Amino acid sequence: MIVSGSSIAMNTLLGESMKIADVQVIRFSVEAEDYGTKWGYGQRGPKRRVPRGLIKITTDDGESGFDTQYGWDGYYEPPSVEETENIIKPLLVGEDPRNIEKLWQWMMAHRGFSETTIGSIDCALWDLMGKLANSPTYQVLGGARDKVKAYASTYPNLGNPDVYAEHAKEAVARGYKAFKVHAYIFWDPINDCPAPGKPAFPKQDIEVCESVRAAVGNDIVLMLDPWSVYTYQESLMVGRQLEKLDYYWLEHPMDERRMEPYKQLTKELDINIMGPEMEPGSFYTRANWAF
Amino acid sequence: MIVSGSSIAMNTLLGESMKIADVQVIRFSVEAEDYGTKWGYGQRGPKRRVPRGLIKITTDDGESGFDTQYGWDGYYEPPSVEETENIIKPLLVGEDPRNIEKLWQWMMAHRGFSETTIGSIDCALWDLMGKLANSPTYQVLGGARDKVKAYASTYPNLGNPDVYAEHAKEAVARGYKAFKVHAYIFWDPINDCPAPGKPAFPKQDIEVCESVRAAVGNDIVLMLDPWSVYTYQESLMVGRQLEKLDYYWLEHPMDERRMEPYKQLTKELDINIMGPEMEPGSFYTRANWAF
Numbered sequence: 001m002i003v004s005g006s007s008i009a010m011n012t013l014l015g016e017s018m019k020i021a022d023v024q025v026i027r028f029s030v031e032a033e034d035y036g037t038k039w040g041y042g043q044r045g046p047k048r049r050v051p052r053g054l055i056k057i058t059t060d061d062g063e064s065g066f067d068t069q070y071g072w073d074g075y076y077e078p079p080s081v082e083e084t085e086n087i088i089k090p091l092l093v094g095e096d097p098r099n100i101e102k103l104w105q106w107m108m109a110h111r112g113f114s115e116t117t118i119g120s121i122d123c124a125l126w127d128l129m130g131k132l133a134n135s136p137t138y139q140v141l142g143g144a145r146d147k148v149k150a151y152a153s154t155y156p157n158l159g160n161p162d163v164y165a166e167h168a169k170e171a172v173a174r175g176y177k178a179f180k181v182h183a184y185i186f187w188d189p190i191n192d193c194p195a196p197g198k199p200a201f202p203k204q205d206i207e208v209c210e211s212v213r214a215a216v217g218n219d220i221v222l223m224l225d226p227w228s229v230y231t232y233q234e235s236l237m238v239g240r241q242l243e244k245l246d247y248y249w250l251e252h253p254m255d256e257r258r259m260e261p262y263k264q265l266t267k268e269l270d271i272n273i274m275g276p277e278m279e280p281g282s283f284y285t286r287a288n289w290a291f
Numbered sequence: 292m293i294v295s296g297s298s299i300a301m302n303t304l305l306g307e308s309m310k311i312a313d314v315q316v317i318r319f320s321v322e323a324e325d326y327g328t329k330w331g332y333g334q335r336g337p338k339r340r341v342p343r344g345l346i347k348i349t350t351d352d353g354e355s356g357f358d359t360q361y362g363w364d365g366y367y368e369p370p371s372v373e374e375t376e377n378i379i380k381p382l383l384v385g386e387d388p389r390n391i392e393k394l395w396q397w398m399m400a401h402r403g404f405s406e407t408t409i410g411s412i413d414c415a416l417w418d419l420m421g422k423l424a425n426s427p428t429y430q431v432l433g434g435a436r437d438k439v440k441a442y443a444s445t446y447p448n449l450g451n452p453d454v455y456a457e458h459a460k461e462a463v464a465r466g467y468k469a470f471k472v473h474a475y476i477f478w479d480p481i482n483d484c485p486a487p488g489k490p491a492f493p494k495q496d497i498e499v500c501e502s503v504r505a506a507v508g509n510d511i512v513l514m515l516d517p518w519s520v521y522t523y524q525e526s527l528m529v530g531r532q533l534e535k536l537d538y539y540w541l542e543h544p545m546d547e548r549r550m551e552p553y554k555q556l557t558k559e560l561d562i563n564i565m566g567p568e569m570e571p572g573s574f575y576t577r578a579n580w581a582f
Contacts, residue, residue: 038382039397040400091330106487109546110330198400259579278402280572
């Protein structure tokens with residue numbers, strides 16, 4: 001498509017007008033093994049088909065940009081037909097899709113757009129920009145490198161520590177140099193059944209972490225993500241143990257709606273604390289967290 | 292229903308079990324005059340029917356608690372059928388509805404509940420508790436007073452300053468001692484058409500505020516709510532003018548995703564700054580704002 005791409009790039013260069021003609025949410029389903037427990041997050045189960053969504057933004061030139069929306073048992077759902085027709089399209093259709101910053105500001109000022117929807121539309125517009133520039137989007141954004149490090153990770157509630165150890169060894173055998181543990185989250189490992197997030201099971205989580213470190217040796221980078229279920233005291237206790245096990249980070253151990261406990265935790269611990277993940281507020285919130 | 296109420300109160304006293312048997316979202320429509328512009332918020336228009344929702348929680352004893360959910364053109368929507376069946380009912384059905392704090396913590400820890408849904412369920416459970424106690428809910432929560440002060444308020448984008456002045460005089464004639472202005476929000480008062488929130492029209496907003504003060508005299512409490520469309524400089528300028536006009540508060544003038552500009556503004560101004568209104572995070576965020 002280099003010819004088409006070049007021709008569009010030339011139009012862009014010439015400042016020709018371009019308008020968003022349509023926004024569609026393409027729904028489809030995929031095979032997945034994750035199930036939510038009634039208290040949240042998930043557990044692994046038999047394969048089944050679950051709904052997913054894809055946002056497609058089309059211009060009057062027939063160009064398009066895409067973004068996938070994560071869909072997970074009612075979490076982070078793609079926009080509904082009503083949202084798309086009543087809120088998204090009235091704002092976007094007729095606008096120049098290259099004014100990405102302006103459209104982002106409009107969406108952020110509008111109460112009808114969720115942050116996940118704004119993120120998807122933003123990504124679809126950048127995908128379109130990459131096509132207009134006949135370039136990978138990462139270069140349109142100012143390419144600095146074309147590789148990133150990857151780590152393997154786990155479902156939560158995989159089983160006993162041996163199951164995690166086996167999984168980590170398989171990941172290392174496949175070439176991974178780093179591995180992140182999701183241990184017992186919304187799950188009671190003693191009675192092996194779903195449970196509320198609090199009380200959590202930090203001691204059992206540490207047993208998993210110990211088992212994984214013993215299985216992969218000292219050269220593999222390891223992380224733990226307890227998905228915000230710990231109290232402050234539990235976070236401190238687990239953090240100290242992870243330091244002894246030479247883990248690389250402890251990921252958002254506590255509820256992110258309170259920042260002060262995180263400030264205190266980072267003072268007390270040497271291990272990296274990763275966060276925020278789920279706190280809304282886009283980069284405004286992230287700026288507050290950059291301590 | 293005093294007999295029924297007393298009998299249930301007695302059961303409660305005896306520690307008898309009680310379970311949530313069902314959660315329903317009752318959908319209905321009302322006549323409304325508010326329309327969203329494509330950039331958000333609203334304008335007044337011809338009456339039409341719009342959807343609303345009501346949450347009903349029913350116990351195995353047949354008792355029930357209710358809460359209305361504000362529904363406004365796709366903003367703050369009541370939970371969908373899917374959300375109710377897949378996320379809300381699995382968590383709540385079978386639980387004792389009197390454990391309101393426990394259920395609130397569970398909902399807050401669960402990614403599938405929006406804060407508006409949590410708030411509605413919480414209110415419905417407290418409504419039910421009032422019925423169990425055969426008492427108004429405000430007394431179950433620890434009654435301190437049975438009256439609160441009320442103020443009249445306006446649609447945004449009502450018209451020119453004279454329209455606002457006339458509206459304020461009508462409110463005063465009906466006995467209101469306080470009046471809050473929503474001036475030009477997502478609206479261009481010069482060309483009289485919808486507009487993005489930024490650039491805002493603070494000078495025109497002040498003209499409305501001046502007109503209202505002149506119309507009602509000095510004994511009426513007045514407030515301005517620009518609904519977060521101002522920059523910091525605009526907020527400072529409008530705040531200074533409102534101080535001269537003896538306005539009582541300036542309500543969340545800026546985007547609430549950044550708190551530092553609010554800290555600075557409250558240092559610079561004497562007028563009360565009201566906020567946050569829209570920032571998520573429940574009382575955790577509110578605690579951060581209590582400066």
